[in-house]
Amino acid sequence: MSADADEMHAKSSYAQTLIKNSQKTIIVKPKGENQKNQSIAKTKSDVLKNVDPLTDINIGKVKNLKDGGVLLQCDSSSNFKQSAMNNLSDQYDIREVKTIGPRVRITGIPDYIKKEDITLYMRKQNESIFDEKSICTLLKYGPVKKNNTIFQAVFEVDLLTYKRALTLGHCLVGLNGCTIYDAIDVSRCFNCNSYGHSHKFCKNSSSCPRCAHRHNLKECQADVEAFKCVNCYNFNLKNNNHDVNINHAAWDHDKCHSYKMVIQKVKQDLFGLSI
Numbered sequence: 001m002s003a004d005a006d007e008m009h010a011k012s013s014y015a016q017t018l019i020k021n022s023q024k025t026i027i028v029k030p031k032g033e034n035q036k037n038q039s040i041a042k043t044k045s046d047v048l049k050n051v052d053p054l055t056d057i058n059i060g061k062v063k064n065l066k067d068g069g070v071l072l073q074c075d076s077s078s079n080f081k082q083s084a085m086n087n088l089s090d091q092y093d094i095r096e097v098k099t100i101g102p103r104v105r106i107t108g109i110p111d112y113i114k115k116e117d118i119t120l121y122m123r124k125q126n127e128s129i130f131d132e133k134s135i136c137t138l139l140k141y142g143p144v145k146k147n148n149t150i151f152q153a154v155f156e157v158d159l160l161t162y163k164r165a166l167t168l169g170h171c172l173v174g175l176n177g178c179t180i181y182d183a184i185d186v187s188r189c190f191n192c193n194s195y196g197h198s199h200k201f202c203k204n205s206s207s208c209p210r211c212a213h214r215h216n217l218k219e220c221q222a223d224v225e226a227f228k229c230v231n232c233y234n235f236n237l238k239n240n241n242h243d244v245n246i247n248h249a250a251w252d253h254d255k256c257h258s259y260k261m262v263i264q265k266v267k268q269d270l271f272g273l274s275i
């Protein structure tokens with residue numbers, strides 16, 4: 001992967017799903033004139049000179065960026081950023097990147113469990129999944145589509161909890177046995193429909209998520225037979241030998257080969273991280 005792509009990852013919501021949220025991600029980049037020629041080795045050596053390895057250096061992952069920049073993931077309790085800021089800020093831009101952790105969806109929750117209690121039920125009734133260190137942040141809670149007496153919840157969790165939850169695949173909430181699903185998702189750009197960036201930063205020409213033509217979704221006249229996924233279309237274009245199915249909307253995750261590949265990549269990166 002190129003350094004450019006690495007940096008885009010660091011900024012994007014796509015990358016946010018790569019990183020467990022008990023870590024923080026910091027980018028250190030040479031400022032101004034230094035930027036053009038500086039080697040990554042020099043940046044790394046400056047970082048190492050300016051942080052205390054005994055207290056600051058709990059670093060889980062390092063990536064090289066363009067223009068002599070480095071991306072560092074460290075434990076959220078690490079005071080890396082402050083030390084680095086104090087000593088390096090004359091020569092370097094240092095910024096923290098917001099990160100989001102893995103997610104699980106729990107369905108089958110009885111409607112008598114109130115939103116403010118659901119996290120407690122999850123933790124107390126499912127101690128084989130959640131321990132005292134587990135991160136468990138409620139993101140969504142509400143009835144399932146077809147039955148408003150059955151609720152579902154989406155939680156952001158840490159990587160260990162995520163693995164335990166999906167290995168088990170079920171949990172207890174109140175007197176109901178509930179099913180646990182993987183809720184790792186990546187966001188699609190509303191403008192060009194590709195993954196890994198927000199429409200706010202999109203410089204690509206726009207495309208329709210239903211039919212892949214160059215118009216806004218609101219203007220789309222395509223019926224189901226004319227649905228065409230722009231991501232799978234581009235995938236086939238780029239990979240001459242491939243002929244993945246393109247007859248679906250870009251949001252149809254079950255049918256979309258491109259989406260599945262992105263999710264696969266996210267998980268590879270996620271599980272590749274040291275815990």
Ligand SMILES: [Zn+2]
Nearest residue numbers: 189191192202
């Ligand atoms: Zn875009």
Ligand SMILES: [Zn+2]
Nearest residue numbers: 208210211220
């Ligand atoms: Zn269209």
Ligand SMILES: [Zn+2]
Nearest residue numbers: 229232256257
């Ligand atoms: Zn597709």
